[in-house]
Amino acid sequence: MKKPLLLWVGLLGLCPVVQAQTTPTAARVAPMASTPYAADFAEAYRRYPVIPRGVLEAVAFTQTHIRHIQPTEPASCTGMPLPVGVMGLVADGKGYFRENLRTVARLAEVSEEQIKTDPRSHILAYAAAYARLAAEQRLTAANPAEHRAVLVALSELPLAADAVNTFALDAHLYGVLSFLTRPENQLQYHFPNYQLDLPAFFGAGNYRVLSAGHTEVSGRGVQGGGQVFDPSSSTYSVVTSADYGPALTNMTTCNYSSRSGVAVTHYAIHTVQGTYAGCISWFKNCSASVSAHYVVRSSDGQVTQMVAESNKAWHIGSENPYTIGTEHEGYVDDASWYTTAMYSSSAALARDIVGSGYGISGLRTFYGAATTGTFSTGGCVKIKGHQHYPNQTHTDPGVNWNWEYFYKLVNNAPTVTTLSAASGTVYDSGGASGNYGDDVRQCQLIAPTGASSVSLTFSAFDLESNYDHLLVYNGANNQAPLIGKYSGTANPGTLTASSGKMFLELRSDCATTRPGFAASWTSNGGSTTSCPTDSYESNGTLATGxxxxxxxxxxxxxxxxxxxxxxxxxxxxxxxxxxxxxxxxxxxxxxxxxxxxxxxxxxxxxxxxxxxxxxxxxxxxxxxxxxxxxxxxxxxxxxxxxxxxxxxxxxxxxxxxxxxxALSSPTLDQPVVTITNPVEPGATAQLLVTNYEGPASIVLRDAHGQPVDAGTQVDIRAEQPVRFPLPTTLRRGVYVAAVQLRGRVEYVKLLVQ
Known part of the structure; x- marks a missing residue:
């Protein structure tokens, strides 16, 4: 990516927003529908009115998603210190992080043990420490932006002058303050709109870097969101990213080594067991002896590169020489960190690695059930979790990572064969007599014209058990409801799709082929000549209503x-x-x-x-x-x-x-639109809308707000991404997708590269 980014939403005067995202395993990420600590936060604000309302929840969400972290939480595979409590305080900084649990205990005059074990005491102690520091600086609750020094003082991040740690502090502050700017949080947690001007707070150019998922870095400087980065007005700086263009690059100067000629053949998915900012800072700690190539932020999927792919990062023990590794912000026991933005960004990074000449196929992405333990998947599976490699004890990304969803995002443009006859026979890729091959992804859509239902009866079925699978969906694509996932030699019998369409997807691994399957389909309501007389026809358009x-x-x-x-x-x-x-x-x-x-x-x-x-x-x-x-x-x-x-x-x-x-007042659950980034001209983006179901229209606009296509009509279903094909004539750059929903329009940025 070698051109400055232009953000049309900004040109319209709409403040860029870090949107709350969703994942297939969590209906809503931020804010949470409720918190058991609401009474404790309310008590803290009553006791200490100098604290701006919402700040405590903002810190807690940024650090823990407002969850009381117990000492029994699984340790990070990076060795990074594990925080405790609702506010995410560190007791043992391992000689690198500041031990802010001790700071809070001293300022609040409460024992460290009580803060660690009791959520109410934890919140009130943090609030007391915060209030004491704010009072010393003669601050008021009117403007949280003036509380920068207090937020930094109570953070665990090192106060080091190097670029990575100052960037990490800014990323932490960005997380806290952007939480306060979101209307849904203001409604949920009952705090005012402080009218925070984040571009002014961070500096307009540096704000673009903090908020953008894709920033261009060169030896001459940094460009992002149409702005040039000015190191003299910032607390951080970045350097060239040679591997993944959209990634911010804060290369660590230690914690890596040469691959010594070993070829890259695998890609590992990790979970930090901590925050994005903390992970970036920790990898800069030369005593940590740990690193990963990339780190991904939960809220918006921002990617930061820490180690060049040509070097060996230290993230997976004995398996380091042949792997590339990415850490994902969050905790394995809390699905809310795995947002749609994170999945989409991580999958885009995986696709980039697939296309970088290492010989890693996206079809080799693990798509089995998420688990809590460790087990080796063998050499066929190339893109998988830390827990799936041999000789491991860590279980990330764990039971809450949706591997099937991630597989579809990595392999987001399958070739589909459509069968429109009222009846017929369908086979695997080997045909009527041959075996299917290795590394097959065969997608077939049975869509008889006018059919109200489709039935498929198998006459033969033989797939490599537990390694090769046939997935059958009740609808037009693999986002439709799953009828079943079949493997081995047990015949599925007769399957029925009530939608009138049935989608078949065969996946095979890298070894051992079998005879496959043969099945015949029939359909009901498939004749276009059997429709009853309808006295209202022809009324197929608004004009002929x-x-x-x-x-x-x-x-x-x-x-x-x-x-x-x-x-x-x-x-x-x-x-x-x-x-x-x-x-x-x-x-x-x-x-x-x-x-x-x-x-x-x-x-x-x-x-x-x-x-x-x-x-x-x-x-x-x-x-x-x-x-x-x-x-x-x-x-x-x-x-x-x-x-x-x-x-x-x-x-x-x-x-x-x-x-x-029809309501005249807004609801708390307003629609939220997200889209996969980046994409190529002519490719298909995945668009997801939460808190909305029904028809929608999508118009793609350029950086000047001008339409670049005629618009696309889609049908939005709950938690089901829709495919949004892009024109092949698009130039590289930033566009805005304007999504019309029930009389309101939502805007989402789309990077084409």
Whole structure:
């Protein structure tokens, strides 16, 4: 990456935000839905009003995700000191980290043992120490940005003048202060919007480096986010990254050695058992005798390189000579650290290593079950966890790392063969008579035209047991619900996909092939000529929407697959409370409400055959449009749905479970959009939206805010990434994906390189 980055969101005047991310193993990462220590934090603020509200939670989240770390927590494979308590204090700094547990105990006049063992005492002692330092400096609670010296004084990070440690301190401060800028945290933890100006706090150029996942470094200086780094106004500096362009580079001057001619053949995934900032600082400690090539931040996936890939980092004992290793911020016992941003960034790094000429195939990524112990996977699996290598005692990344999700992100552009006939036979890659090969990833989509369901019956099945697998999904891709994962010689029998589409994915390892499988499929509802007469057709667009009356039932079919029905009605000024219901559903149908200009107002996207309901109280007198369609191509030529638009002069009751109710006030759970970075022109990005289900449109804009494509329509499902294909004509640089969701627009940065 050799060009300065331009951030269009910044040009629009929107403050860059470090977004709370999600993972497949944690529904929401930051803020947590609740904390058992809320009463203790509240007591601390009552006792010590000099502390700005929210600061204690910000420190706790940055250090531990507001979790009381016990002395029994697994030790870090890096040897880094393990913090204790909710605030993440260090008792034994191992001659390198500051022992801030002792500092807090001294300032608060509380015993170290009590602070370590009792969460309430721990929080109140930290607060007492904080208040004492703040009072000495005559600070007030009005502006947390003025409390820099207190936050630094109570950190465990070394106060060393070298670039790495000053960067680590800035990264810690960035984590704390950016927590305070997020509206969802302000609502959850009941603290005010302090109007913090983080670019002014860190310096505009250096803020871009702290907040960007991709920073360009050269011998002449640092560029990121369209800014040039100024070392004279910062507490850290960075040097050239020769291996992974998007990584910040803080090369350690010790804790590595030559590979002595040993070739790189494997890539190891680690968990720090601590913070990003702490890990970066610890690797600079020449007495630690430990390092990794890269470190990944949880909140936004920022990557920092510590050791050149050509050198041997010291991260996995006897297996160091042939491995590249990456540490991930967090703790193995807390899934909330493994965010979507971290997974996406880590997978992008893995893809870069796959493409760097080492001969490591992305198909050799481990995708088995996450476990708590250690076991060696053998030499076939090249990208795997610390716990999967021989001669190891550490169990990271542990039971909370989602290997299947990571495998799909690393191998994010499979070739798919689509089979659209109403019936037929499907084989493994070896065909009807041959064995499948080694290192196979064969993806086949059975999608008969107009099918409401697909059944697949196996006549033969023989895969290498526990090493080669066939995964079958109920839908159009491998993000759909998993029907089953099959291996060995046990015949799966007959499998049925109720969506009308079935996705097959065969994965084989590097050795031992078998005869594979043969199976025949049939489908229901697959004839486009068998659809009943529908008096509303043709109403496949908003412009051709069929007029319907209010307070009457309307019946029609979704047939064939892909059929969309539009309807038009008018709301009056007196009966301006609208309720739209969709009932008698044979399959998973969806319901949407639009205004006359075609803007999506609300949608109801319950799963299965659950009725769909939209309630819009106080709607302006106007023409409205209703859209009905089948999810994932669901269709029926046997059962008609019932659509009813009801209006009345009084407001409808509050929404029941599963209903969509128009609200005038914002909810706590606003949609959060994330996307894989970086990507190449013509590639497919993975976009994930949390706290939202339903249709969305994506428009890609350049650094000047101008659209560069015609837009893409997608269907957002809970915790399921959607594929976003990019134009092949894109130039390298930074773009912004504008994602339209129910009348609101979310923006997310996309790096094309």
């Amino acid at each position: 069929a007029a319907i009356g209010v307070n009457v039932n309307n019946s029609a079919y979704i047939c064939p697959a892909g059929d969309v029905d539009w309807y038009k009605f008018t709301s009056s000024s007196t009966n301006n409370n609208i309720k739209v219901t969709l009932t008698n559903l044979p399959f998973d149908y969806e319901l949407e409400l639009y205004n006359a200009s075609g803007t999506l107002l609300y949608s109801s996207t319950n799963s299965g055959t659950t009725a769909e309901t939209i309630t819009y109280n106080g709607a302006p007198a106007a023409a409205y449009y209703v859209k009905v369609y089948g999810y994932n191509g669901a269709t029926s030529n046997a059962t008609a749905y019932t659509l009813r638009v009801s209006t009345q002069s009084v407001a409808w009751r509050a929404a029941a479970t599963g209903e969509t109710l």
